[in-house]
Amino acid sequence: MKISEQGAFDLASRLLEAHGAPPEHAALQARALVEAELKGHPSHGLLRLPRLLARIDRGLLAPGATGLHHWTASARLDVEGEDGFGPVVAMTAIRQLEQRVSQTGIAVAAVRNSNHLGMLAWYVEQVAAGGRIGIAMSSSEALVHPHGGTRALLGTNPIAIAVPTAGSPLVLDLATSIVSMGKIHHHAAMGQPIPEGWALDASGQPTTDPVQARAGALTPFGAAKGYGLGIAIELWVAAMAGSALAPDVRGTLDADAVCNKGDVLIVIEPADSPDLLARLADYLDVIRASPSADARSPVRVPGDLAQQRRSEALMRGFDLDPALWAELQALDRSTSLNLEG
Amino acid sequence: MKISEQGAFDLASRLLEAHGAPPEHAALQARALVEAELKGHPSHGLLRLPRLLARIDRGLLAPGATGLHHWTASARLDVEGEDGFGPVVAMTAIRQLEQRVSQTGIAVAAVRNSNHLGMLAWYVEQVAAGGRIGIAMSSSEALVHPHGGTRALLGTNPIAIAVPTAGSPLVLDLATSIVSMGKIHHHAAMGQPIPEGWALDASGQPTTDPVQARAGALTPFGAAKGYGLGIAIELWVAAMAGSALAPDVRGTLDADAVCNKGDVLIVIEPADSPDLLARLADYLDVIRASPSADARSPVRVPGDLAQQRRSEALMRGFDLDPALWAELQALDRSTSLNLEG
Numbered sequence: 001m002k003i004s005e006q007g008a009f010d011l012a013s014r015l016l017e018a019h020g021a022p023p024e025h026a027a028l029q030a031r032a033l034v035e036a037e038l039k040g041h042p043s044h045g046l047l048r049l050p051r052l053l054a055r056i057d058r059g060l061l062a063p064g065a066t067g068l069h070h071w072t073a074s075a076r077l078d079v080e081g082e083d084g085f086g087p088v089v090a091m092t093a094i095r096q097l098e099q100r101v102s103q104t105g106i107a108v109a110a111v112r113n114s115n116h117l118g119m120l121a122w123y124v125e126q127v128a129a130g131g132r133i134g135i136a137m138s139s140s141e142a143l144v145h146p147h148g149g150t151r152a153l154l155g156t157n158p159i160a161i162a163v164p165t166a167g168s169p170l171v172l173d174l175a176t177s178i179v180s181m182g183k184i185h186h187h188a189a190m191g192q193p194i195p196e197g198w199a200l201d202a203s204g205q206p207t208t209d210p211v212q213a214r215a216g217a218l219t220p221f222g223a224a225k226g227y228g229l230g231i232a233i234e235l236w237v238a239a240m241a242g243s244a245l246a247p248d249v250r251g252t253l254d255a256d257a258v259c260n261k262g263d264v265l266i267v268i269e270p271a272d273s274p275d276l277l278a279r280l281a282d283y284l285d286v287i288r289a290s291p292s293a294d295a296r297s298p299v300r301v302p303g304d305l306a307q308q309r310r311s312e313a314l315m316r317g318f319d320l321d322p323a324l325w326a327e328l329q330a331l332d333r334s335t336s337l338n339l340e341g
Numbered sequence: 342m343k344i345s346e347q348g349a350f351d352l353a354s355r356l357l358e359a360h361g362a363p364p365e366h367a368a369l370q371a372r373a374l375v376e377a378e379l380k381g382h383p384s385h386g387l388l389r390l391p392r393l394l395a396r397i398d399r400g401l402l403a404p405g406a407t408g409l410h411h412w413t414a415s416a417r418l419d420v421e422g423e424d425g426f427g428p429v430v431a432m433t434a435i436r437q438l439e440q441r442v443s444q445t446g447i448a449v450a451a452v453r454n455s456n457h458l459g460m461l462a463w464y465v466e467q468v469a470a471g472g473r474i475g476i477a478m479s480s481s482e483a484l485v486h487p488h489g490g491t492r493a494l495l496g497t498n499p500i501a502i503a504v505p506t507a508g509s510p511l512v513l514d515l516a517t518s519i520v521s522m523g524k525i526h527h528h529a530a531m532g533q534p535i536p537e538g539w540a541l542d543a544s545g546q547p548t549t550d551p552v553q554a555r556a557g558a559l560t561p562f563g564a565a566k567g568y569g570l571g572i573a574i575e576l577w578v579a580a581m582a583g584s585a586l587a588p589d590v591r592g593t594l595d596a597d598a599v600c601n602k603g604d605v606l607i608v609i610e611p612a613d614s615p616d617l618l619a620r621l622a623d624y625l626d627v628i629r630a631s632p633s634a635d636a637r638s639p640v641r642v643p644g645d646l647a648q649q650r651r652s653e654a655l656m657r658g659f660d661l662d663p664a665l666w667a668e669l670q671a672l673d674r675s676t677s678l679n680l681e682g
């Protein structure tokens with residue numbers, strides 16, 4: 001079924017407020033979930049809302065917390081997340097980085113004990129909208145095996161990079177696993193096999209059975225190189241945030257434990273050169289206009305497809321699993337009854 | 342044939358000095374080349390020395406330049422490379438970043454108009470040896486096609502990341518192409534076909550002929566994700582350094598043009614937490630000890646294999662193409678004759 005951006009945002013923020021979130025925090029968290037839906041990343045969308053509500057109810061997520069943001073050096077912000085909403089803690093940090101960076105040229109925040117950020121693209125494209133380069137990285141639960149290994153020991157360790165141009169920004173957002181665990185769950189729910197090369201089963205053997213894969217490990221993207229990038233992000237984040245390493249991470253996929261992964265956020269001023277942003281835009285246009293291997297698929301720049309999906313979804317709504325929508329509406333009704341009762 | 346580290350270093354630094362490099366600059370450039378040989382990356386090793394000498398002789402490389410290093414903001418160093426040796430300009434920048442970072446927590450240098458850095462791992466592992474996180478990125482000539490595209494429009498855009506631990510550091514160093522153009526040249530020289538999936542020919546068709554590939558484009562690693570990382574590095578470097586974009590880059594592979602690519606160097610203080618570095622080392626040991634898919638190949642951490650090769654090469658020497666060694670010795674003899682004459 002098709003859901004409108006406004007309808008989804010209103011329901012999500014109402015539910016978050018009903019569970020104790022201050023209106024501003026509810027709006028930020030709801031916005032992060034809805035943006036993921038608009039851009040076609042439902043695994044980081046409304047699917048996560050019931051779990052967030054359960055986490056609040058169980059005292060694992062403090063909906064009023066914004067985190068303790070403390071400059072340990074002039075360009076380094078240390079953030080104790082106080083179990084707050086990921087988007088609230090991170091956006092508070094980013095606004096401070098953006099203020100600081102005009103004096104320092106680059107500024108970084110290391111965040112621990114904050115909840116899941118969701119889709120990282122949303123953060124860095126807000127930085128790029130202000131004319132700066134934005135980078136975001138997170139660690140996560142152990143879901144990915146090392147290249148040449150068989151055990152899930154690495155997080156999916158996503159990274160997002162946005163660079164402003166005179167046209168639309170480049171917005172890269174990738175997990176260092178070949179696919180998300182959400183996609184494996186989706187195949188399991190549909191009873192469809194997964195392609196070879198996506199995952200190993202619990203015994204370390206390649207599998208095309210999503211149920212076996214769910215109990216096993218995702219494969220890193222790009223063989224040794226993608227594994228290398230993933231483990232570098234794992235260590236980089238932990239070394240800056242003092243957060244848990246993947247085998248000890250909990251709380252982004254459950255409603256049972258506080259969230260102890262880490263995030264790193266970086267804001268950088270581009271060079272002060274008059275034609276620079278136009279030159280970057282022109283280069284991206286040359287790439288977009290270059291000959292494609294398949295005439296039906298033009299060459300794309302990271303962020304283009306998500307932006308196109310977003311524009312369409314703003315006009316026509318986005319697809320949502322009717323069962324999830326019904327669940328959210330039921331939660332909404334029961335909350336209203338509680339408030340009235 | 343086997344060459345000793347000392348023999349290679351002496352010959353390289355003597356040749357560089359004979360062509361006008363001050364002894365300290367010759368030593369740094371020679372060290373960068375020899376370290377690449379020791380770690381098993383001959384494409385960034387002595388193979389590049391005759392071209393560097395030719396570049397000096399033709400006035401494209403200024404062997405006495407260290408670059409103009411200027412803090413445009415408290416944590417941002419702008420570097421005009423003055424056509425200097427890549428290692429000289431970059432190491433001068435890194436030493437300044439290392440001094441500054443104790444006040445700022447993070448510091449970045451953007452370098453333009455400097456020559457080829459060679460193997461990026463060498464720079465970041467020196468940062469990690471000082472207990473800090475090091476990141477290095479460079480842009481390069483257009484050699485790589487976009488994912489789904491057919492034309493060489495992106496640089497190989499390497500990135501290196503080193504994170505210190507209580508044991509050996511993690512040292513990642515990867516190009517965003519699936520292989521280096523050096524490997525294609527090597528296959529061409531040997532008359533061997535290249536594997537499918539490495540490259541396209543000049544008409545944009547997949548090829549296993551290295552001669553056709555040389556005139557075509559390398560494929561990005563990791564499909565859309567590796568392409569995304571490569572183009573993000575391309576824009577990130579250009580946006581900070583104001584350097585050329587890949588189609589306009591010259592001077593890392595020729596002796597005909599000044600070198601106008603860019604480099605970004607970042608130094609970061611890790612969190613000040615007592616058991617942090619031990620925790621990172623323990624985690625890497627868990628990964629190394631984890632079960633491997635192939636009993637003959639243990640699971641490795643980025644940097645392990647290069648470090649192992651380096652240890653062996655320090656003891657037994659490293660393999661070098663005898664023709665290249667003969668060429669370097671002939672250059673050495675002719676230089677000595679010139680000096681005597």
